[in-house]
Amino acid sequence: MALIVQKYGGTSVGSPERIKNVAERVARFRAQGDQVIVVVSAMSGETNRLIALAKEIAQNPDPRELDVVLSTGEQVTIGLLCMALKEAGVDAKSYTGGQVRILTDSSHTKARILDIDEAPIRRDLEAGNVVVVAGFQGVDERGNITTLGRGGSDTTGVALAAALKADECQIYTDVDGVYTTDPRVVPEARKLDTITFEEMLELASLGSKVLQIRSVEFAGKYKVKLRVLSSFDDRGQGTLITVEEDQNMEQPVITGIAFNRDEAKLVVLGVPDIPGVAYQIIGPVADANLDIDMIIQNVGNDGLTDFSFTVARADCDKALKVLETVREKIGARALKSDRTMAKVSVVGVGMRSHPGVASKMFRTLAEEGINIQMISTSEIKISVAIEEKYLELAVRVLHKAFGLEEGAASV
Amino acid sequence: MALIVQKYGGTSVGSPERIKNVAERVARFRAQGDQVIVVVSAMSGETNRLIALAKEIAQNPDPRELDVVLSTGEQVTIGLLCMALKEAGVDAKSYTGGQVRILTDSSHTKARILDIDEAPIRRDLEAGNVVVVAGFQGVDERGNITTLGRGGSDTTGVALAAALKADECQIYTDVDGVYTTDPRVVPEARKLDTITFEEMLELASLGSKVLQIRSVEFAGKYKVKLRVLSSFDDRGQGTLITVEEDQNMEQPVITGIAFNRDEAKLVVLGVPDIPGVAYQIIGPVADANLDIDMIIQNVGNDGLTDFSFTVARADCDKALKVLETVREKIGARALKSDRTMAKVSVVGVGMRSHPGVASKMFRTLAEEGINIQMISTSEIKISVAIEEKYLELAVRVLHKAFGLEEGAASV
Numbered sequence: 001m002a003l004i005v006q007k008y009g010g011t012s013v014g015s016p017e018r019i020k021n022v023a024e025r026v027a028r029f030r031a032q033g034d035q036v037i038v039v040v041s042a043m044s045g046e047t048n049r050l051i052a053l054a055k056e057i058a059q060n061p062d063p064r065e066l067d068v069v070l071s072t073g074e075q076v077t078i079g080l081l082c083m084a085l086k087e088a089g090v091d092a093k094s095y096t097g098g099q100v101r102i103l104t105d106s107s108h109t110k111a112r113i114l115d116i117d118e119a120p121i122r123r124d125l126e127a128g129n130v131v132v133v134a135g136f137q138g139v140d141e142r143g144n145i146t147t148l149g150r151g152g153s154d155t156t157g158v159a160l161a162a163a164l165k166a167d168e169c170q171i172y173t174d175v176d177g178v179y180t181t182d183p184r185v186v187p188e189a190r191k192l193d194t195i196t197f198e199e200m201l202e203l204a205s206l207g208s209k210v211l212q213i214r215s216v217e218f219a220g221k222y223k224v225k226l227r228v229l230s231s232f233d234d235r236g237q238g239t240l241i242t243v244e245e246d247q248n249m250e251q252p253v254i255t256g257i258a259f260n261r262d263e264a265k266l267v268v269l270g271v272p273d274i275p276g277v278a279y280q281i282i283g284p285v286a287d288a289n290l291d292i293d294m295i296i297q298n299v300g301n302d303g304l305t306d307f308s309f310t311v312a313r314a315d316c317d318k319a320l321k322v323l324e325t326v327r328e329k330i331g332a333r334a335l336k337s338d339r340t341m342a343k344v345s346v347v348g349v350g351m352r353s354h355p356g357v358a359s360k361m362f363r364t365l366a367e368e369g370i371n372i373q374m375i376s377t378s379e380i381k382i383s384v385a386i387e388e389k390y391l392e393l394a395v396r397v398l399h400k401a402f403g404l405e406e407g408a409a410s411v
Numbered sequence: 412m413a414l415i416v417q418k419y420g421g422t423s424v425g426s427p428e429r430i431k432n433v434a435e436r437v438a439r440f441r442a443q444g445d446q447v448i449v450v451v452s453a454m455s456g457e458t459n460r461l462i463a464l465a466k467e468i469a470q471n472p473d474p475r476e477l478d479v480v481l482s483t484g485e486q487v488t489i490g491l492l493c494m495a496l497k498e499a500g501v502d503a504k505s506y507t508g509g510q511v512r513i514l515t516d517s518s519h520t521k522a523r524i525l526d527i528d529e530a531p532i533r534r535d536l537e538a539g540n541v542v543v544v545a546g547f548q549g550v551d552e553r554g555n556i557t558t559l560g561r562g563g564s565d566t567t568g569v570a571l572a573a574a575l576k577a578d579e580c581q582i583y584t585d586v587d588g589v590y591t592t593d594p595r596v597v598p599e600a601r602k603l604d605t606i607t608f609e610e611m612l613e614l615a616s617l618g619s620k621v622l623q624i625r626s627v628e629f630a631g632k633y634k635v636k637l638r639v640l641s642s643f644d645d646r647g648q649g650t651l652i653t654v655e656e657d658q659n660m661e662q663p664v665i666t667g668i669a670f671n672r673d674e675a676k677l678v679v680l681g682v683p684d685i686p687g688v689a690y691q692i693i694g695p696v697a698d699a700n701l702d703i704d705m706i707i708q709n710v711g712n713d714g715l716t717d718f719s720f721t722v723a724r725a726d727c728d729k730a731l732k733v734l735e736t737v738r739e740k741i742g743a744r745a746l747k748s749d750r751t752m753a754k755v756s757v758v759g760v761g762m763r764s765h766p767g768v769a770s771k772m773f774r775t776l777a778e779e780g781i782n783i784q785m786i787s788t789s790e791i792k793i794s795v796a797i798e799e800k801y802l803e804l805a806v807r808v809l810h811k812a813f814g815l816e817e818g819a820a821s822v
Contacts, residue, residue, distance in 0.1 A: 016464060016467035016468050019468060020468065050487065053427060053487070053491060054490070054494060056427035057427050057430060057431065057494045057495045057498065058498045061494045062493060062494050062497045064493075064504075064505075065489075065490040065491070065497075066494070067490075068489060068493075068505050068507075069486070069487050069490035069491060072483035072486050072487050075479060075480070075482075075483045075486075076461065076464070076483050078476075078479060079465070079476040079477065079478075079479035079480035080464060080468050080476075080480060082473060082475075082476040082479075083465060083468045083469045083472045083473050083476045083477070084468045084469070086469070086476070087468065087469045093475075094475075094476055094479050096479075096556075098509065098510075099509075099554055099556075143510055145507075
């Protein structure tokens with residue numbers, strides 16, 4: 001008998017029919033003797049419908065009240081799923097975030113979970129109930145309804161698994177696991193049986209949007225066994241996200257290849273090469289709430305240097321506006337921007353102990369005539385910025401070069 | 412400065428545009444210096460949409476979970492209205508039934524309010540907030556979400572007005588007050604400036620469905636000043652529902668004429684005229700959850716009597732089925748039913764001190780050749796069952812006979 005947390009996203013509960021399917025799967029786990037906690041999102045489309053209603057009232061709806069409105073989406077799903085479970089002969093009880101209670105801070109629309117009162121859940125489980133909890137929501141200490149931000153249901157699932165020391169947290173989605181890269185770009189992409197939390201974080205933040213990043217961090221921190229599965233295919237085992245590296249001899253150096261099409265490069269030319277200048281440039285951009293990705297400062301020359309970084313393409317104009325003020329203030333020569341950038345990253349914990357990954361990556365791209373414009377590295381990742389038109393080609397040749405389709409890497 | 416509770420029904424908050432209109436009215440009251448508590452229903456159509464979703468999952472959805480789903484309708488409205496109030500420059504804060512908290516018993520889908528914690532509301536009002544409360548919902552002592560049944564938002568409004576000793580509870584709806592009868596039948600029908608609770612109860616239960624009956628009982632019990640107003644017309648004063656009878660000299664004997672088209676008559680013929688037989692007939696019908704209206708037992712004859720009563724027309728078949736068993740058991744001769752009945756009632760507290768209302772009613776109907784099939788009376792009401800085809804005629808001639816269009820009655 002295991003204690004399992006299952007989280008179902010909006011597509012998996014997108015219609016009464018699909019909710020019944022979820023109830024049937026849960027019933028099978030119960031029949032095996034498992035205790036099950038189910039976390040659900042709003043039915044697909046519902047959150048957008050509610051946001052649209054709010055936007056008709058106010059361009060910038062009051063955050064506290066927006067949370068009151070948005071949290072109803074998951075509340076509908078927990079009620080419907082419990083009805084379906086009871087129809088399937090399974091005892092079930094629903095909880096909103098406030099009822100559990102999932103205590104968060106008061107940052108409406110992006111609250112963080114502080115504590116979960118697991119006692120009532122434990123009691124219900126022991127009484128033979130399936131416990132169905134609304135994802136994405138909680139309450140602050142004064143009882144105000146909060147939400148965790150988009151994708152927050154994953155975090156709810158992991159937090160419940162951590163609080164109740166569940167044997168596994170299963171995230172059901174519309175893909176059957178984590179792949180070496182996007183199968184739409186590389187048809188030979190292979191589903192991974194396991195991946196480490198660190199690798200998952202790098203892959204997720206780089207564009208393989210299977211799981212919400214925060215939930216992966218959370219799972220890593222509290223050592224929750226996390227598994228990504230398809231809710232439309234009962235056969236596979238999905239991908240298990242583990243704390244430990246795979247101890248096999250023939251461990252692959254590279255686990256996967258992530259990419260992001262949506263980058264823009266900004267260059268500040270002729271920057272005085274003095275201490276603090278990086279902060280003077282990046283500070284105002286960050287203050288304008290623009291996410292900065294790769295940052296490169298060239299070696300100075302005649303006391304001047306060039307400073308480059310990338311932002312999401314949609315933020316390019318806003319960033320340029322901020323930079324123009326900065327340029328005048330610090331006396332830089334000029335600004336340049338390029339909106340046709342893409343980023344490709346190879347990710348793998350194996351590269352810690354295997355030198356030569358970077359040189360292999362650069363050689364592979366050079367052989368195809370792909371110019372690398374920026375490079376950034378971490379312990380388990382190497383990212384390069386290239387022209388967008390070469391993106392698919394780059395991903396395909398790297399996927400092949402690192403032997404990902406065969407299940408074993410060679411440097 | 413007054414403390415006012417305003418309740419808005421589903422039509423009044425049926426779109427973002429209408430919600431903004433409500434916010435503007437509330438803002439005007441605030442500008443006058445009034446403290447305002449607003450109670451809202453779900454946007455029109457929303458409750459039906461949620462019920463339809465539940466019915467797709469289960470024919471008889473689990474009541475606890477149905478309440479979880481249904482209560483989201485009002486929760487969306489409170490959030491949206493607060494956003495609109497803030498847009499209009501008015502400080503506002505929303506509360507679900509669980510947050511207030513409105514404590515109810517545990518009868519899901521038809522719970523009754525036991526207690527309201529008015530302290531946080533009072534605090535918010537004093538801090539200058541408009542307090543917006545979700546109607547129709549509460550929580551039981553274990554924190555389960557409950558609903559009060561259809562129209563329960565009226566009850567929430569009255570209960571809040573009672574708990575906070577509000578100066579007035581204003582019920583905004585799509586009619587501008589209570590009329591002497593339905594203006595679609597009698598164009599000369601006159602809006603009443605005042606009506607007593609007792610009269611309102613008789614009129615409401617007889618088919619003038621302006622207010623939920625329970626809320627009127629509640630208001631009468633706790634002496635809450637209740638006013639029915641139109642949310643689409645700001646000019647009128649609506650109808651004030653009062654505890655006291657109007658003390659004017661020229662007080663009308665009859666306040667209004669109610670009617671109900673939807674009746675069926677059932678007759679059990681040749682019933683042994685012995686003690687307890689009425690219970691033997693009515694008991695099983697009530698046990699089958701059929702609402703019984705008028706009940707008449709004729710004077711016995713040769714130890715036999717006839718027993719008649721009316722039910723809603725939709726319940727007629729079900730009632731006949733129950734009665735067939737009863738008939739065999741008690742040895743009655745036969746059953747008869749008539750599905751073309753209607754009921755007309757004259758209502759007025761003035762009839763307590765004015766004899767002759769009944770005879771005037773019967774004479775008026777007789778002059779038009781309308782046959783009275785059943786009669787029942789209370790202290791402030793006389794009802795007759797007639798053939799449905801005469802219904803409009805009966806209402807018109809009675810309205811005229813009792814001088815309702817002129818604002819003064821004469822017997």
